[in-house]
Amino acid sequence: MTHTRNNLVENIFQQSKFSDDDIAIVEDGCHLTFSLLKNRVYRFAGIMKKNGIQPEERVLLLLDDSSFFFVAFLGLIYMGAIPVALNPRTKDFKHFLNDSGCVAVILDDHSFKLNQSFLPKNLSCFINSVNNQENTTRLDFNIIDDAPYGSCLAVTPQSPAFWQYTSGTTGLPKAVVHHHAGMLANCELFSEYSLSIKPGDRIYSVAKMFFGYGLGNSLFFTIYNGAVAILDKQWPSTERIRYILEKYKPTIFFAGPKIYHMILNDKEKFVELLPTVKTFFSAGSFLPESIFNQWHRIFNSNIYDGVGCTEMGHVYLSNIMNPKAPVSANQMIPGYEAKLIKTNKMDINISVPIKNNKHDAIGEMWIKGPSQFLGYWKNGSIDTSEIKNGWHNTKDYFLRIEEKNYIYHGRSNDLFKINGRWVVPKLIEEKILNRFSDVSEAAIVSYSDKTELTACCLCVVHQHSTTNDIESYLVQNIESYMQPKFILSMHELPKNCNGKIDKSALSLIVKEHLSQEIVV
Known part of the structure; x- marks a missing residue:
């Protein structure tokens, strides 16, 4: 049954541990209270509706991390449209335009300059800018704050809410369709229950919000748990990370192995900046033991490690329960199930379940859980053919030990990850x-x-x-x-x-x- 309470935005606002006067976002030059954030989301929804955007129509977002990203992404979901966050520096913009069938695109000044030549004339183009550009609609907070409220679209928990793009085996990015209930499950099972994010925590995610890992960290986990989001438009560097750590003193730090390695190479400049951080988390690509061990030795802190995929919205496997052995004790996040399927390489179409073996079970990991995607967008509709009886094949190889601990053994094909993204x-x-x-x-x-x-x-x-x-x-x-x-x-x-x-x-x-x- 459709109802406004099933809408992801309405739901997460209702469940948020923020009070209206609490600061929800800090960024260079300003901060946003939870009340002001909600008001701007509602008004942004009204602007989109007034400009003809309809439920389930796709809108591409090419935006740096900012409070405007929050407002645009949530405002679109609230009124029923489908936001699709992309790397604002992407070189595949033409593919995303064609594949998504989008009716509008929202950019900032930088991404507009990069992609201006690719924009079709019949596409609605909104720019977060103080400057007017030809054939575009200017949007900034002065305009948004004067707009009337939009209405919340009534949906079912399984209605499409937002898309994320990933790379498929063909080399072309594929659109992953997420439903309204999925990210709430990530918030509850991972951020609250497993990672124990609390009201008043200050979250700094070096991973950007166009990336699924960063989207959960900075946007959804902060609102749900009443934690402050520390946002930075600039691309990460050791100097920039030091600046953010010193100025905002985060308590939870999300990054990938490369960032941890960068910090270790400049460790003397970080020793006095890290004590305020109570939780370090790494995901996006495999965390080497050498980095984990160096980090513990130098900073006397552990790095939690996680495995996730775009199709599940965020992390489903982690060493949270046993952080001292990141490569040999990854366990399923409660609420998710896994099974290993051994693939016979002599015939790729033949797959048989691995017999239960406490020490050497190995195979492709198939998973299922409440945040699982609806399917891939293909030829104008949602394709569910790659979900088998509720299970999704991650195409990652794992070794299982004692029926609950998993060791990552790489991909089952030529693809590999660098900085959390498929090559x-x-x-x-x-x-x-x-x-x-x-x-x-x-x-x-x-x-x-x-x-x-x-x-x-x-x-x-x-x-x-x-x-x-x-x-x-x-x-x-x-x-x-x-x-x-x-x-x-x-x-x-x-x-x-x-x-x-x-x-x-x-x-x-x-x-x-x-x-x-x-x-x-």
């Missing part, structure tokens, strides 16, 4: 082969650098183009996190018995080159 080798390889005619072969493989973080290596067979030429091209044409750290020129790439590039053999070659510190 799609085929996408980079095709770009190189299409751009440089003298490159006859190209292959991307992952490797662990000296800090045990995953990095990207490009192996090429070429004649005239230099590695500098290739590197310059990639800087301009692919996302920064996919940039190869190392380009290896070779006379020929290893092949398997079918004549295809053998990436397992290639990975060994790369490892050998790097171990001997050979620069080609």
